[in-house]
Amino acid sequence: MPDVEQADRAYRRVLVLTAALFLSYLTVAMSLPAVPVHVVHGLGLDNAYGGLAVGIAFLSTILTRGRAGTYVDQLGGKHCMQRGLLIYAAASLICLLASWPILPVSASYTVLIIGRLLLGIGESVANVGMISWSIGLMGQARTGRVMSLVGIGMYGAYAAGGPLGLALLNGLGFAWLMGACAILPLIGLIAIYWLPAVAPHVGQREFFWRIIGRIWRPGATLGLQGVGFASLGSFFSLYFLSRGWPYAGLGLTFFGGGFVVVRLFCGHLPDRIGGTPVAIVSLVVEACGQYLLWLAPGPDSALAGALLTGFGCSMVFPAMGAEVGKLVPPHMRGTAFGGFAAFQDLAYAVTGPVVGLLADRSGYASVFLIGGLAATLALAIAVSAHQRTGTAVA
Secondary structure, three states: OHHHHHHHHHHHHHHHHHHHHHHHHHHHHHHHHHHHHHHHHHOOOOHHHHHHHHHHHHHHHHHHHHHHHHHHHHHOHHHHHHHHHHHHHHHHHHHHHOOOOOOOHHHHHHHHHHHHHHHHHHHHHHHHHHHHHHHHHHOHHHHHHHHHHHHHHHHHHHHHHHHHHHHHHHHOOHHHHHHHHHHHHHHHHHHHOOOOOOOOOOOOOOOHHHHHHHHHHHHHHHHHHHHHHHHHHHHHHHHHHHHOOOOHHHHHHHHHHHHHHHHHHHOOHHHHHOHHHHHHHHHHHHHHHHHHHHHOOOHHHHHHHHHHHHHHHOOHHHHHHHHHHHHOOHHHHHHHHHHHHHHHHHHHHHHHHHHHHHHHHHOOHHHHHHHHHHHHHHHHHHHHHHHHHOOOOO
16 A cells, blocks of 8 residues: 555656646747747748747757756756756747847847757756656656656647747737746746655766667657657648638647647556557558648648647657667666657757758648658658567667
């Protein structure tokens, strides 16, 4: 009975962490569809600049994942998550300054890029810290469940944040939107203040790139999966606006809703049946959703494609994350999960500007073709890995 009570207490604490992550990720989600609209329609720049403003945050996350993971392994997850939430707030305040009306377009865009870079650092530090802290509270055997809760917090925020961010942008302006984004992570910081820290593990360290060598297969699967979401998050609103369709702000809502539903009902599956079988089914569904978006004749089918994409993307991160947790000892877990998440960050960083250039030449629908092809390639990697190892990527 004491073990059950302890497990229940740990789970409740991780739910608080998930709620704090949700609030902090609203900062990302509310700005995600609003930033390219602000850049293209507010500053008068083209789609490539809009995509760069989105993707640059993920680039800074990539460049700091290794350092954030080492930081977590040495100082603990709570310390890391607290610092990350403070960085979130500072980044949003810098983006607020980018809307200062006396600044010329070039200066406004430069300040915006600086804020987005800092936002990526905050995401890196807070997210890796939360994962490591949560696994420390719940135990290594429940890594898949932890990863599922992390996704619920993140993509639940994307579901709520997309329309909320566009509503604030259209109703109050970009400055008010960024002000709201600065307040939300501070609320999360207060919520986690009283939760107990978990002491970092002691052991011999390895170089970051050696750890990447251990986990590159699940990482590559995750990264290719992320192309579809990055395409949807960056250009779904502009896709609808270009065709004169209603409900432009609901793309992330449908995506996030499907994502969260699958996480709630299937979050236990990676711990029970293994990661690669779950990933294989998920990638088939994601690819179908992306191809449906590419070929959509109207807004209803496009929203259905967004929903399918959410269903498909939902379990890839926890499925492959559960496999990563098996490949490294506890004292290198933060670094490993930091490197693992960096594969997805790389997909997010590259997808925005690359498919932005494609959209300028071939239309917005073409970006979802790229997302479908990437999911199909990820499926091939996952199938190949499963055939070699049965239930694990090694």
